[in-house]
Amino acid sequence: MKVGLLLLTGGQGSRLGVPKHSLAHPAGPSWGGHLVAVFRVVFPEGPIQILGEPLSDHPELQVVADPRQGPAVALAHWATLPVPAVDLWWVVACDQVRWKAEELQAWVTQAQQADPACGRWVLGRSEGRLQPLGGLLPHGLRSALAASKLRSLWALAESLPHCILDNNLPGWRDVDTPEEKRCFEEESL
Numbered sequence: 635m636k637v638g639l640l641l642l643t644g645g646q647g648s649r650l651g652v653p654k655h656s657l658a659h660p661a662g663p664s665w666g667g668h669l670v671a672v673f674r675v676v677f678p679e680g681p682i683q684i685l686g687e688p689l690s691d692h693p694e695l696q697v698v699a700d701p702r703q704g705p706a707v708a709l710a711h712w713a714t715l716p717v718p719a720v721d722l723w724w725v726v727a728c729d730q731v732r733w734k735a736e737e738l739q740a741w742v743t744q745a746q747q748a749d750p751a752c753g754r755w756v757l758g759r760s761e762g763r764l765q766p767l768g769g770l771l772p773h774g775l776r777s778a779l780a781a782s783k784l785r786s787l788w789a790l791a792e793s794l795p796h797c798i799l800d801n802n803l804p805g806w807r808d809v810d811t812p813e814e815k816r817c818f819e820e821e822s823l
Contacts, residue, residue, distance in 0.1 A: 635752075637680050637742065638720040639673040641666060642727045642767065644686025644700030644708055649811055653687060655728035657815075660822035663691040666728045670695070673724065675735035676742070681718040685709075686728075705767065706782070706790040713780035720773050721752045727767040731818060733805035741803060745770045748797055755796040760806035764798065766791040768806055 643655035643666055650657065655666035662668045666689040670682060684692075685708055686700040698715060700708045709725070724742075726733070745756040757769040766787050771779075775794050784790045809818050 635722065635746070636720040637677045637770075638718060638723045638773075639670070639677070639680060639682045640685055640712065640723045640725045640771075641669055641682070641689075642685050642700075642705060642708065642725070643689065644702060644705075650809075650815060654809070655687060655689060659731060660819065664689060665731045667691040668731060669726055669728065669733060672733050672735050672738055676738050681720065683712075683717060685712050704785055704787070706784050706787045709787075709790065710779055710782045710784075713776040717773075717776075722770045722772055725767060725769055725771050727808060729808040729810060730768050730805055731809055732807055733768075733803075737803045737805050741768075741801070741805070742770065744799055744801065748799055753795060755791060755794050757791055757796055757798050758803070758806050759798050759800050760802055763806075764788065764791070765806050767808075 655664060657665045659665050659668040662671055670692055682695050684695050684697045688697045689695060698712050701711050749756055752772045755769055755771050755775060758765045778794055782790055782793060784793060809815050
């Protein structure tokens with residue numbers, strides 16, 4: 635199975651004072667760079683695209699402009715563009731900084747077991763919260779995604795064939811506030 639990474643880096647970073655993707659990660663240069671490194675351990679040959687702003691620690695990676703109207707609109711825009719053919723795209727936000735390679739592999743294995751034909755957007759639900767970002771989007775759903783006019787990420791996920799898998803992998807817990815950032819940094823020491 636061929637998997638690609640679509641890393642969302644288009645947020646303004648207003649809650650943390652700077653764009654999240656550029657924040658220093660305890661395990662590597664930046665939050666975005668950490669997710670690239672995790673992906674490359676599991677899928678060393680998989681294509682990587684950045685949706686939003688470039689990563690200073692990975693200037694070689696292809697960047698797709700984000701229309702800055704939220705993640706649903708950004709994903710629909712991305713789906714209109716030519717991309718490498720893969721079976722699945724791991725669509726992850728740059729603030730899901732707790733992912734580790736073994737957890738990504740476990741998540742992909744769980745998703746493959748639930749949807750071996752790669753026909754549904756496999757979403758996670760962790761601690762009762764649905765998480766479209768971090769999910770695995772089949773390449774074959776890109777045309778339906780491109781046709782979407784929905785502005786809500788939740789509505790977009792529900793409009794496409796999908797399945798929801800419960801798990802409590804730490805990677806699902808994103809970091810949105812200064813308090814969550816402090817907790818993340820303390821647990822990484």
